[in-house]
Amino acid sequence: MFTHTDDGHELDLFTDLQGMDDSGLPWGFLSSSAHPERIREGAWITAGTPDVWAIARVIDIVTEDSGQIVHVQPQRGAGTKWLHLLPPPAVAS
Amino acid sequence: MSPNTPKLRNDPLPQSGYLVLRGLGIREATVRNLAAEFLARFPGLHAYGLSGYYAVTTQDIDALCGDKMQRWEHVAIFRIEDLRAAGLGLYPTFRTPHITITHPDLDQLIYLLDHTDHKVVPNPYHGTND
Numbered sequence: 001m002f003t004h005t006d007d008g009h010e011l012d013l014f015t016d017l018q019g020m021d022d023s024g025l026p027w028g029f030l031s032s033s034a035h036p037e038r039i040r041e042g043a044w045i046t047a048g049t050p051d052v053w054a055i056a057r058v059i060d061i062v063t064e065d066s067g068q069i070v071h072v073q074p075q076r077g078a079g080t081k082w083l084h085l086l087p088p089p090a091v092a093s
Numbered sequence: 094m095s096p097n098t099p100k101l102r103n104d105p106l107p108q109s110g111y112l113v114l115r116g117l118g119i120r121e122a123t124v125r126n127l128a129a130e131f132l133a134r135f136p137g138l139h140a141y142g143l144s145g146y147y148a149v150t151t152q153d154i155d156a157l158c159g160d161k162m163q164r165w166e167h168v169a170i171f172r173i174e175d176l177r178a179a180g181l182g183l184y185p186t187f188r189t190p191h192i193t194i195t196h197p198d199l200d201q202l203i204y205l206l207d208h209t210d211h212k213v214v215p216n217p218y219h220g221t222n223d
Contacts, residue, residue: 002123002126014126014130016127016130016143016144017164018114018115018144018145018146018161018162018164018165019127019131019144019191020144020187020188020191021099021100021134021187022100022187024187024188027134028130029130029133029134032130049123049127050120050123051120051123052115052164052165054164064097064134065097066097066133066134066135066136067133067134069134076163076222077222077223078220078222078223080223081222081223
């Protein structure tokens with residue numbers, strides 16, 4: 001399981017940003033996420049591989065025989081440009 | 094095709110042309126995981142798979158570099174006929190110009206991509222949206 005990007009950011013969804021499925025969008029397995037609790041429709045997450053990643057919006061989560069598939073729409077440009085879209089870190093009470 | 098196989102387009106791949114893949118700087122472990130996730134998602138194809146895009150002309154390659162491949166600092170360019178001759182499967186999957194490159198053996202998939210003649214070139218559009 002890949003948990004961080006090469007530049008030290010937490011990686012929420014391992015996915016091929018070059019890839020697609022029937023939806024035309026990059027996809028990944030929810031089960032391979034180190035932070036599945038962050039992945040819900042409409043959420044902004046980090047997605048990609050450790051070396052090439054982006055800030056992406058979760059479009060939907062569909063259940064197939066192979067598992068739960070997360071579709072994302074990445075923002076154009078470097079992930080660091082869009083970090084402000086991510087939710088603030090949870091603070092333990 | 095059953096749901097556990099990737100959707101194939103009706104338009105066949107061109108006999109000649111290019112396949113454009115992410116280039117330098119991606120770790121083998123990452124490629125292996127991507128290929129394995131493809132098989133886990135689409136077991137009906139009985140092969141490991143990676144995503145790429147085909148191009149007919151050098152202008153097509155340039156367009157891919159500025160759009161779908163813009164995130165990658167380098168791109169690797171193969172000739173489609175060389176990949177076929179090497180024994181790799183090439184499927185026109187999902188939306189044009191997406192291709193899935195396959196082999197039933199993961200080690201062979203990695204080896205054949207490494208050893209099939211190709212060139213790695215800097216992506217002139219990398220970073221232009223940063």
